[in-house]
Amino acid sequence: MNAMPETAQDSRLRWRCRRGMLELDLILQDFLDKGYLTLDTKQKQLLDAMLEYPDQLLFDLFLGNMISSDKDIAQLVSHIRHSIRA
Template structure:
């Protein structure tokens, strides 16, 4: 992944909710370089969602519809665990 693209995704991980910042930044720092094209597209789709909807997905109040997004959500949840 090119440096400007990586920087753009890392910047988009900064949200209006501290909880989302922690979840997304932990995942991005650990795994962003290893995402394949489908996973990257799913991650970008997650970042395009409003904070409230994204929080519901990442905190388990709702589940994503498609498999790739569900896998990325599970990886985000795992990356944030100590």
């Protein structure tokens, strides 16, 4: 997302990815830069829903301390984790 001028929607998403935990900020900002554009519409909607989760829950999901019972969320978390490692 940094290679192109940001739209208002991009700016809102980047703002929503700012969290109270530095670790989450780093994970989510890195994903926006490296992997967000690979998401389809459904995955983007899931990410939007995930951003409503409490910080600790997101942190546990991204670290693998817990796995979502929602298969689609679990796949998205896996995709995010893989994207930021690449």
